[in-house]
Amino acid sequence: MRNLLLVLAFIAGSATAQPIKIGELNSYKTFPAFLEPYKKGWEMALEEINAAGGVNGRKLEVVSREDGGTPGEAVRVAEELISRERVTLLMGTFASHVGLAVSNLAARRKVVFIAAEPLTDKIVWENGNRYTFRLRPSTYMQVAMLVPEAARLKKQRWAIVYPNYEYGQSATASFKQLLAAAQPGVAFVAEQAPPLGKIDAGAVVQALADAKPDALFSSLFAADLQKFVREGNLRGLFRDIPVFNLLGGEPEYLDTLKDETPEGWWVTGYPWREIDTPEHRIFLDAYRARWQDYPRLGSVVGYAAMHTAANALRKANSTDSEKLVAALKGLRMGTPFGPIEYRALDHQSTMGAYVGRLARRSGEGVMVDWRYAEGARFMPPDDAVRALRKE
Amino acid sequence: MSGSAVLLQFLNGLASASALFLVAAGLSLIFGVTRIVNFAHGSLFMLGMYLALALVPHVGFWWSLPLAALGVAAFGALLERLLLRRLYAAPELLQLLATFALVLVIKDFALWAWGPEDLLGPRAPGLDGAVRIAGRSFPEYDLFLIVCGPLVLGVLWVLLRRTRWGTLVRAATQDREMASALGVNQHLLFSGVFALGALLAGLGGALQLPREPATLSIDLQIITDAFVVVVVGGLGSIPGAFVAALLIGEIKAFSIALGYAEFTLAAEFVVMAIVLVVRPWGLLGRVPAVQRGPAAVEPPLATPSRGVLLALAAVACALFALPLASGDYTLVLLTDILLFALFAVSLHFLMGPGGMLSFGHAAYFGLGAYGAGLLMLKGGTPMVVALFAAPLAAGVAAVVFGWFCVRLSGVYLAMLTLAFAQIVWSIVYQWDAFTGGSNGLIGVWPDAWLSGRIAYYYLTLAVSLTAIGFLWRTLYAPFGYALRASRDSPLRAGAIGIDVRAHQWAAFVFAGLFAGLAGALYAFSKGSISPEALAVPRSVDGLVMVLLGGVHTLTGPVWGAALFTWLQDSVSRGFDYWRAAIGAVILLLVLVLPGGLGSLLRARRPA
Numbered sequence: 001m002r003n004l005l006l007v008l009a010f011i012a013g014s015a016t017a018q019p020i021k022i023g024e025l026n027s028y029k030t031f032p033a034f035l036e037p038y039k040k041g042w043e044m045a046l047e048e049i050n051a052a053g054g055v056n057g058r059k060l061e062v063v064s065r066e067d068g069g070t071p072g073e074a075v076r077v078a079e080e081l082i083s084r085e086r087v088t089l090l091m092g093t094f095a096s097h098v099g100l101a102v103s104n105l106a107a108r109r110k111v112v113f114i115a116a117e118p119l120t121d122k123i124v125w126e127n128g129n130r131y132t133f134r135l136r137p138s139t140y141m142q143v144a145m146l147v148p149e150a151a152r153l154k155k156q157r158w159a160i161v162y163p164n165y166e167y168g169q170s171a172t173a174s175f176k177q178l179l180a181a182a183q184p185g186v187a188f189v190a191e192q193a194p195p196l197g198k199i200d201a202g203a204v205v206q207a208l209a210d211a212k213p214d215a216l217f218s219s220l221f222a223a224d225l226q227k228f229v230r231e232g233n234l235r236g237l238f239r240d241i242p243v244f245n246l247l248g249g250e251p252e253y254l255d256t257l258k259d260e261t262p263e264g265w266w267v268t269g270y271p272w273r274e275i276d277t278p279e280h281r282i283f284l285d286a287y288r289a290r291w292q293d294y295p296r297l298g299s300v301v302g303y304a305a306m307h308t309a310a311n312a313l314r315k316a317n318s319t320d321s322e323k324l325v326a327a328l329k330g331l332r333m334g335t336p337f338g339p340i341e342y343r344a345l346d347h348q349s350t351m352g353a354y355v356g357r358l359a360r361r362s363g364e365g366v367m368v369d370w371r372y373a374e375g376a377r378f379m380p381p382d383d384a385v386r387a388l389r390k391e
Numbered sequence: 392m393s394g395s396a397v398l399l400q401f402l403n404g405l406a407s408a409s410a411l412f413l414v415a416a417g418l419s420l421i422f423g424v425t426r427i428v429n430f431a432h433g434s435l436f437m438l439g440m441y442l443a444l445a446l447v448p449h450v451g452f453w454w455s456l457p458l459a460a461l462g463v464a465a466f467g468a469l470l471e472r473l474l475l476r477r478l479y480a481a482p483e484l485l486q487l488l489a490t491f492a493l494v495l496v497i498k499d500f501a502l503w504a505w506g507p508e509d510l511l512g513p514r515a516p517g518l519d520g521a522v523r524i525a526g527r528s529f530p531e532y533d534l535f536l537i538v539c540g541p542l543v544l545g546v547l548w549v550l551l552r553r554t555r556w557g558t559l560v561r562a563a564t565q566d567r568e569m570a571s572a573l574g575v576n577q578h579l580l581f582s583g584v585f586a587l588g589a590l591l592a593g594l595g596g597a598l599q600l601p602r603e604p605a606t607l608s609i610d611l612q613i614i615t616d617a618f619v620v621v622v623v624g625g626l627g628s629i630p631g632a633f634v635a636a637l638l639i640g641e642i643k644a645f646s647i648a649l650g651y652a653e654f655t656l657a658a659e660f661v662v663m664a665i666v667l668v669v670r671p672w673g674l675l676g677r678v679p680a681v682q683r684g685p686a687a688v689e690p691p692l693a694t695p696s697r698g699v700l701l702a703l704a705a706v707a708c709a710l711f712a713l714p715l716a717s718g719d720y721t722l723v724l725l726t727d728i729l730l731f732a733l734f735a736v737s738l739h740f741l742m743g744p745g746g747m748l749s750f751g752h753a754a755y756f757g758l759g760a761y762g763a764g765l766l767m768l769k770g771g772t773p774m775v776v777a778l779f780a781a782p783l784a785a786g787v788a789a790v791v792f793g794w795f796c797v798r799l800s801g802v803y804l805a806m807l808t809l810a811f812a813q814i815v816w817s818i819v820y821q822w823d824a825f826t827g828g829s830n831g832l833i834g835v836w837p838d839a840w841l842s843g844r845i846a847y848y849y850l851t852l853a854v855s856l857t858a859i860g861f862l863w864r865t866l867y868a869p870f871g872y873a874l875r876a877s878r879d880s881p882l883r884a885g886a887i888g889i890d891v892r893a894h895q896w897a898a899f900v901f902a903g904l905f906a907g908l909a910g911a912l913y914a915f916s917k918g919s920i921s922p923e924a925l926a927v928p929r930s931v932d933g934l935v936m937v938l939l940g941g942v943h944t945l946t947g948p949v950w951g952a953a954l955f956t957w958l959q960d961s962v963s964r965g966f967d968y969w970r971a972a973i974g975a976v977i978l979l980l981v982l983v984l985p986g987g988l989g990s991l992l993r994a995r996r997p998a
Contacts, residue, residue, distance in 0.1 A: 029969075029970060032502065032507030032607070033507045033508045033509060036507055065963070065964060066963045066964070066969065068959070068963065070921070070923040070928075071831065071917065071919050071920075071921045071923065072913065072917050072921075072923065072924065073959075075917040075918065075919070076723060076724070076727055076917075076960070079719075079720065079723045079844075080720045080723065080724075080960075083718065083719035083720045083723065083844070084718060084719070084720035096829075096830055097829060097830045097831055097921045097923075100830055100831075100833050100919065101831075101833065101917065101918070101919040101921065104833045104834055104918050104919055105917075105918055105919075108836060108842075108918060120830065122830065127833050127834075164652070164653055164656065164821070165820075165828070165829035166828055166829045166830050169823070169828070190650065191650070192647065192650070192652045193652050193653050194647070194652045194655065195652075195655060195656045197608060197612065198612060198655070198656075200403075200407060200643055200644065200647055200652075200655060201602075201603075202403040202406060202407070202530070202533065202602075202644075203400060203403040203404070203407075203643065203644040203647040203648060204647055204652065206396070206399050206400055206403055206527075206647075206648070207400075207647050207648050207650070207652075209527070210392070210393075210396045210648070222509060222606075223509050223603065223604050223606050223608075226509060226511045226603070226604045227602065227603045227604070230511070230514075230601075230602070231530070231602075234514075234520070234521050234528065234530040235521060235527070235528040235529070235530065236521070236528045252508075255508070256508060256509050256510065256511050256604060257511065258511065260511065
């Protein structure tokens with residue numbers, strides 16, 4: 001009899017235990033190279049979570065949507081996820097302006113939003129809000145990781161090239177500010193801001209060379225970076241000067257360079273072949289077994305973002321937005337890069353990035369001499385953050 | 392700048408110009424003869440790149456160039472034969488819609504076939520190094536490109552000037568109907584020209600391999616550049632395209648050299664605006680021949696019958712009653728549909744009855760949206776005031792831009808609207824302190840009493856319906872009749888005392904104002920506003936809505952806006968290749984319903 005009751009209770013329980021819905025939206029068609037690995041990452045995490053019994057006795061269900069790559073459409077998609085799908089929380093977005101728009105809507109509708117990919121400093125600082133949490137190290141943090149190396153070289157004349165939109169502008173502004181603080185008297189002799197995706201690489205390389213810099217800082221990526229590297233190699237721009245390139249070591253961008261990979265560049269990135277920590281080993285093996293492919297940085301971001309959602313739900317033991325916010329503030333969890341914490345101060349995770357130098361190994365670009373830069377060590381002072389957040 | 396720096400930058404400009412010229416030459420040829428505004432030309436360029444890249448491992452780099460070009464030419468011929476040929480008799484501009492659908496399909500095909508990652512091609516064997524010029528390194532391959540441009544120009548010149556086929560092409564460019572009347576086989580000629588244009592696009596793409604990676608976004612990047620070159624040079628003029636490519640290539644190279652790389656974002660559009668204002672047919676273009684025959688004259692808009700008016704009133708009532716029965720998200724989607732319907736109707740006002748094609752209507756939509764956001768965030772204006780004052784920003788812009796635009800006609804006019812829109816876009820995109828730059832403005836929310844989804848839906852419904860009703864009513868007012876007369880026969884309209892330009896200018900301002908109103912509604916419904924609101928894709932969306940609905944119908948743009956917005960919303964959900972699916976639906980509609988959705992209503996109405 002007791003057994004029967006237990007069985008009945010179990011049946012009743014599983015029937016009422018609706019899955020917890022997570023709304024995921026991203027610009028899959030606009031940035032497929034980064035977001036397909038990202039999707040594989042969160043799909044794998046989702047499978048892991050549900051195979052282990054889900055969260056709080058309920059399975060997780062992800063409703064994933066294309067956000068069209070524009071803020072207007074993304075806001076509509078997010079509205080759909082909130083009002084029709086009744087999702088518990090939102091995660092995703094890639095470009096900064098889309099992330100900021102969704103973050104603003106999330107605050108308006110009082111729904112938690114885990115901004116997985118956007119790099120903009122503003123999403124946690126100037127435009128930060130109670131309901132938005134960001135996983136990836138921000139533009140500022142990644143610049144700050146490169147600055148110590150840059151300052152150590154004691155180069156006097158720096159040239160800068162960046163894509164002409166917020167990411168490139170704020171990377172440049174942070175770099176100038178941090179380097180000038182670390183190395184007083186440094187001069188910035190040339191700045192080139194080609195349009196995003198439309199760099200006229202030959203002319204830009206020529207103009208930079210004409211300024212006769214001692215060193216170069218770039219925040220180019222994707223097609224712009226490839227064009228710039230080829231022209232720079234051909235025209236000998238990089239022959240005698242050190243180059244720093246934000247994001248240049250991320251497999252998404254590095255792998256396309258192949259035998260064009262410029263040796264010796266300082267970059268932030270993800271040397272997936274060589275990271276030998278236990279947590280990364282487990283992730284790498286599982287990922288390769290699941291997808292017959294190697295992980296990109298996007299894979300790690302998607303994977304960690306999904307686990308963030310699960311951990312927050314577990315810690316809150318509730319699907320209530322306010323309790324989730326409380327749970328996410330100061331949430332500590334493991335990732336393939338090691339432990340991270342979502343800072344209560346500004347909702348930025350302390351996930352770091354790998355800083356190293358580029359090299360060619362049998363026609364492929366790799367990162368060498370790398371080390372992990374812990375995100376927590378590259379933040380501005382708390383007071384400065386508080387002033388920016390205006391909370 | 393030292394002398395050697397100037398020389399090197401000049402060579403850089405030449406190399407870029409060559410690349411630009413190849414794509415533009417094909418586009419110019421195709422337009423000159425077939426009058427098709429081939430939106431898919433950039434996609435042919437992209438196909439050339441990917442095809443060459445796929446061929447390199449098998450045949451080597453140098454053989455991949457001609458083979459890829461021929462492959463793209465064959466594909467182009469097939470497109471013309473199977474698709475575009477069916478559309479020559481259809482209302483003009485429908486080909487534009489069809490080629491837009493092709494862009495979507497080809498992009499997804501490339502994604503499926505070659506994957507999402509950027510593919511950097513090999514350096515060209517034999518030309519993989521640099522030579523020393525004036526003490527600096529300059530890539531050998533760029534020198535080769537510099538030679539390629541004039542070489543292709545020469546070959547085209549011989550082909551067009553020294554062969555019988557070329558004579559026929561020039562005859563058709565000058566006067567298509569006359570050439571046909573004299574017994575020239577149009578089908579053969581059109582297929583041949585389209586194939587040659589595609590070949591040039593494919594070759595242009597393949598030649599770029601050693602300079603830039605093959606990416607899925609290159610198609611739309613290259614198409615605007617190519618259009619600008621073609622128009623600046625003069626439609627149908629190959630030497631004109633060459634001169635224009637040189638001009639734009641050099642201006643870009645030297646603005647980079649002087650440290651104004653930011654300017655390259657708008658450089659070609661500034662050039663185009665200046666050229667068109669000074670020389671309305673481009674640098675080397677000619678005044679186009681008058682279009683003959685009944686096809687050029689639109690049937691007059693019928694006065695809606697009592698039945699149609701009742702049906703429209705019933706639709707409006709149903710929309711007012713809807714919140715009683717529907718979910719929240721339906722209202723969100725309908726809010727989008729309504730404000731896009733207003734946007735489409737304002738564009739239709741300009742394109743249909745006004746007879747002025749616009750490729751830059753998003754500028755007014757975006758200015759309305761930014762106006763609303765700025766008034767509220769920077770000016771502290773109450774939301775309702777901002778909503779109705781913001782369209783004035785768009786209106787003022789329309790007054791200025793319209794004054795220049797109504798002095799042109801046809802595609803030149805359309806391209807000038809595009810130039811103004813792109814200039815506005817690049818200012819908004821880069822003026823961080825005022826417009827928020829690439830991130831835009833965040834936190835543009837309606838007042839509390841309007842912030843619920845139902846309340847905002849009612850606001851949008853009331854404003855949109857009133858505005859659409861007003862625009863429609865205007866078409867049947869004396870002003871509307873005069874406007875339509877000006878479109879159908881500017882000469883006769885002028886003769887009976889109608890100030891044609893003044894009417895067109897006023898129409899321009901009206902269209903701008905109401906697009907701005909739609910934009911303001913949009914800003915408050917999203918809570919944020921970014922430069923995309925006034926970028927090219929938004930203008931293209933508007934065109935697609937109007938053309939889907941039927942440019943020669945009254946209510947068509949509304950149905951077009953509804954269908955397109957709904958398609959984007961529903962197809963993109965849970966279907967990976969949704970872009971191709973939307974393209975396929977548009978192609979199907981174009982073939983089955985060349986008059987647009989609105990023509991369904993008209994066909995059912997008793998004559």
